[in-house]
Amino acid sequence: MQLPSHVLKSTFGYDHFRHHQADIIEALIDGDDVLTLMPTGGGKSICYQIPALIRSGTAIVISPLIALMQDQVDALRQLGICAAFLNSTLNAGEQRQIENDFLTGKLDLLYMAPERLLNEQMLHLIGQCDIALFAIDEAHCVSQWGHDFRKEYQQLSMLHTRFPNVPRIALTATADQRTRDEIITQLSLQQARVFINSFDRPNIHYAIEESGNSRDALWQFLEKNHAEDAGIVYCLSRKNVETTAEWLNKQGRTALPYHAGLSQDIRQRNQQRFLREDGVIIVATIAFGMGIDKPDVRFVAHMNLPKNIESYYQETGRAGRDGLPANAWMSYGLKDVINLRMFTENSEAEEQFKRVMLQKTDAMLGLCELTSCRRQALLAYFGEVLAEPCGNCDNCINPPETWDATIAAQKALSCIYRTHERFGAHYIIDIITGKDDERIQRNGHNQLSTFDIGGEHTGVEWRGIFRQLIAHGYLATDTEGYGVLKLTPKAWPMLKRSETPQTVMLRKLRKVSKTKKRKTAAATRAVLQTLSTQDQALFERLRELRSRLAKEQNVPPYVIFPDKTLSEMATVKPVNEGQMLDISGVGEVKLSRYGEAFLNEISRLQSLGS
Numbered sequence: 001m002q003l004p005s006h007v008l009k010s011t012f013g014y015d016h017f018r019h020h021q022a023d024i025i026e027a028l029i030d031g032d033d034v035l036t037l038m039p040t041g042g043g044k045s046i047c048y049q050i051p052a053l054i055r056s057g058t059a060i061v062i063s064p065l066i067a068l069m070q071d072q073v074d075a076l077r078q079l080g081i082c083a084a085f086l087n088s089t090l091n092a093g094e095q096r097q098i099e100n101d102f103l104t105g106k107l108d109l110l111y112m113a114p115e116r117l118l119n120e121q122m123l124h125l126i127g128q129c130d131i132a133l134f135a136i137d138e139a140h141c142v143s144q145w146g147h148d149f150r151k152e153y154q155q156l157s158m159l160h161t162r163f164p165n166v167p168r169i170a171l172t173a174t175a176d177q178r179t180r181d182e183i184i185t186q187l188s189l190q191q192a193r194v195f196i197n198s199f200d201r202p203n204i205h206y207a208i209e210e211s212g213n214s215r216d217a218l219w220q221f222l223e224k225n226h227a228e229d230a231g232i233v234y235c236l237s238r239k240n241v242e243t244t245a246e247w248l249n250k251q252g253r254t255a256l257p258y259h260a261g262l263s264q265d266i267r268q269r270n271q272q273r274f275l276r277e278d279g280v281i282i283v284a285t286i287a288f289g290m291g292i293d294k295p296d297v298r299f300v301a302h303m304n305l306p307k308n309i310e311s312y313y314q315e316t317g318r319a320g321r322d323g324l325p326a327n328a329w330m331s332y333g334l335k336d337v338i339n340l341r342m343f344t345e346n347s348e349a350e351e352q353f354k355r356v357m358l359q360k361t362d363a364m365l366g367l368c369e370l371t372s373c374r375r376q377a378l379l380a381y382f383g384e385v386l387a388e389p390c391g392n393c394d395n396c397i398n399p400p401e402t403w404d405a406t407i408a409a410q411k412a413l414s415c416i417y418r419t420h421e422r423f424g425a426h427y428i429i430d431i432i433t434g435k436d437d438e439r440i441q442r443n444g445h446n447q448l449s450t451f452d453i454g455g456e457h458t459g460v461e462w463r464g465i466f467r468q469l470i471a472h473g474y475l476a477t478d479t480e481g482y483g484v485l486k487l488t489p490k491a492w493p494m495l496k497r498s499e500t501p502q503t504v505m506l507r508k509l510r511k512v513s514k515t516k517k518r519k520t521a522a523a524t525r526a527v528l529q530t531l532s533t534q535d536q537a538l539f540e541r542l543r544e545l546r547s548r549l550a551k552e553q554n555v556p557p558y559v560i561f562p563d564k565t566l567s568e569m570a571t572v573k574p575v576n577e578g579q580m581l582d583i584s585g586v587g588e589v590k591l592s593r594y595g596e597a598f599l600n601e602i603s604r605l606q607s608l609g610s
């Protein structure tokens with residue numbers, strides 16, 4: 001029998017197992033069931049791919065994402081592994097061929113969606129074949145609480161009854177305890193060995209700005225950090241997706257829209273371009289992203305608040321799967337905070353469900369307004385302790401200034417009280433800043449003692465104050481969906497003259513300057529930062545070579561070699577096959593396919609340079 005560590009080196013070109021990979025692989029080879037929770041980019045696939053190669057028979061990989069099966073299989077074939085998928089994109093002849101290969105034991109791995117697997121004909125076929133294992137990818141799809149719920153996933157427990165001797169592994173990047181328990185129950189994994197990894201993604205830098213989903217802020221973020229990088233921009237509405245993509249294109253970036261309102265064709269095409277071309281930005285609603293394997297997504301930008309921390313973590317987790325530096329950046333404002341709260345409070349869900357949702361909303365808002373380390377807070381939310389502040393988030397690097405906003409808070413709350421909790425933030429701010437318009441006069445609100453008492457702050461600053469008062473729980477929104485602000489029990493002591501009010505400390509606003517048209521495209525690819533100028537030039541040429549090879553074969557560039565491998569080649573500059581094999585990510589099959597081309601390119605540029 002081949003040793004797992006040997007397969008890791010010879011096939012995948014890696015020297016060491018990460019996290020629990022070695023234990024998981026051993027458990028599966030021994031025939032045990034496994035549940036593994038690992039963050040995105042942690043290296044889940046190797047956990048079932050190596051046992052698939054070592055155990056006899058075919059491993060069946062169940063994945064909800066038909067659109068990605070092609071790329072997954074292409075990546076395996078590049079490594080010399082016999083993999084295939086069965087789904088509706090194949091014609092009858094192709095399907096028969098694959099079923100035949102399966103039956104005759106030619107396949108190491110076979111990918112399919114759960115609905116195909118549950119089909120009686122397929123189960124019958126599986127019964128006739130030698131099966132190495134079942135890998136249930138994106139296992140959180142069994143959870144009714146998550147937004148990726150798939151009812152077919154819940155029927156997968158039958159694998160256990162029907163094929164009791166075949167080991168199963170369930171994999172997910174979703175962390176919370178509830179989902180974990182649900183996976184175990186729904187999939188009958190009570191006997192499984194459970195491997196839970198740290199959920200930290202140390203290479204991701206977190207930043208959350210209160211710039212009110214402004215494009216100027218987005219543009220500054222992109223120009224400063226990602227002038228040429230690929231990334232994802234999440235917007236809430238389809239319309240925003242369209243207009244933001246258009247705007248980015250006008251600014252000189254390649255940006256493609258992706259949302260459920262676009263035809264399957266267009267979505268597929270845009271996704272393909274994102275995966276296959278360099279430096280494409282995808283502008284999307286949350287409909288985009290589950291299982292996106294692209295390892296070199298250098299940033300994820302949120303133009304709105306995600307509805308909870310789970311979603312935020314999952315969406316931002318799509319950045320930096322290759323372990324190189326990546327950015328998770330978000331911009332939000334008063335409107336987002338009101339919308340998110342209203343969305344939860346107005347939902348038709350049952351009381352208990354709603355209470356959970358409200359807690360989750362509050363946790364999300366809390367994360368945004370936080371003045372200490374974001375990563376510590378994020379990990380704490382998932383039950384993990386990070387002893388020290390991370391040094392790789394906005395609050396660690398550039399600690400926010402706070403100010404004593406007690407008086408401002410009292411003015412705001414008192415104005416809401418005097419207008420009988422019947423108005424929204426914008427109107428209240430108009431009163432406080434003394435806007436003497438027709439509506440205010442009609443309501444007689446220019447006569448209030450709180451009229452025009454807030455001149456020391458601008459309208460924008462007041463919006464920041466209101467946003468934070470909502471986030472800190474002094475204000476709630478109405479349940480009718482008009483954005484009317486209500487005082488909470490926490491607000492009352494602030495209004496009583498008899499009591500000394502609790503000090504309210506708020507974050508100071510950071511300024512965003514106006515967008516200028518871009519002048520020069522600075523070379524700001526994150527990966528370049530670790531390379532010398534000369535090595536950068538070599539790296540760029542290796543990337544070009546990779547693009548050419550990828551185009552010829554119609555596969556995404558990263559399935560040939562990831563950036564990390566190219567950057568190591570650019571530093572080490574191998575001169576022969578032996579040295580090439582030492583580069584992380586170069587296994588035997590890739591060496592025989594591409595070794596020569598890359599060695600030639602390196603030696604050519606070296607001789608030009610010297």
Ligand code: ADP
Nearest residue numbers: 014016017018039040041042043044045046295
């Ligand atoms: P996940 O599915 O957990 O998001 P993947 O399985 O796609 O992650 O792995 C992420 C990246 O890490 C891939 O490029 C993979 O080849 C690489 N990788 C996995 N295991 C190792 C390892 N032990 N050493 C180096 N790279 C690894």
Ligand code: ZN
Nearest residue numbers: 373390393396
């Ligand atoms: Zn930090």
